[in-house]
Amino acid sequence: MTINFEVNGARRIFEGDPFKRLIDVLREDFALTGTKEGCGEGECGACTVLLDGRPVNSCLIPICQADGHRIETVENLGIPERLSALQKAFLEEGGAQCGICTPGMLLAAAAHLKAGGKADDLSIRRALGGNLCRCTGYQHIVKAVQKAAKAPRKPRRKKA
Numbered sequence: 824m825t826i827n828f829e830v831n832g833a834r835r836i837f838e839g840d841p842f843k844r845l846i847d848v849l850r851e852d853f854a855l856t857g858t859k860e861g862c863g864e865g866e867c868g869a870c871t872v873l874l875d876g877r878p879v880n881s882c883l884i885p886i887c888q889a890d891g892h893r894i895e896t897v898e899n900l901g902i903p904e905r906l907s908a909l910q911k912a913f914l915e916e917g918g919a920q921c922g923i924c925t926p927g928m929l930l931a932a933a934a935h936l937k938a939g940g941k942a943d944d945l946s947i948r949r950a951l952g953g954n955l956c957r958c959t960g961y962q963h964i965v966k967a968v969q970k971a972a973k974a975p976r977k978p979r980r981k982k983a
């Protein structure tokens with residue numbers, strides 16, 4: 824089956840098993856290894872990507888469901904030389920330790936802030952409720968999102 828979709832602003836075609844998981848297509852077929860697998864069962868949120876701007880667990884999505892849709896992965900947020908405000912804040916506030924949950928946390932937080940979500944503690948914890956972290960105790964992550972929410976908005980750079 825041929826799947827036409829958009830990944831990080833670029834049009835992509837996938838030919839193959841329509842039930843291959845989105846996470847596997849991203850990592851194996853498009854070398855976007857920023858997306859991490861934790862549980863593989865829809866419980867931890869480590870594999871979060873944005874589908875038409877909404878956070879989804881890419882371990883639960885067969886690639887056929889991405890046909891005609893827009894996917895964003897953590898690679899679209901920034902690059903090491905030019906981190907997004909959110910990435911910088913995670914770095915500065917200790918919001919990332921082992922890093923397995925971090926791409927998913929970043930994308931869930933980015934979707935929350937982009938949608939105009941509030942930056943109070945409870946709103947951020949609710950927005951990140953589907954993303955588990957075994958390392959940070961969450962407080963550093965919440966602080967990082969609050970810091971990023973106060974940062975001046977810059978236009979996002981699209982890249983393939």
Ligand code: FES
Nearest residue numbers: 861862863868882
């Ligand atoms: S790896 Fe997808 S939710 Fe845990």
Ligand code: FES
Nearest residue numbers: 920921956957958
């Ligand atoms: S930083 Fe290790 S699971 Fe969150």
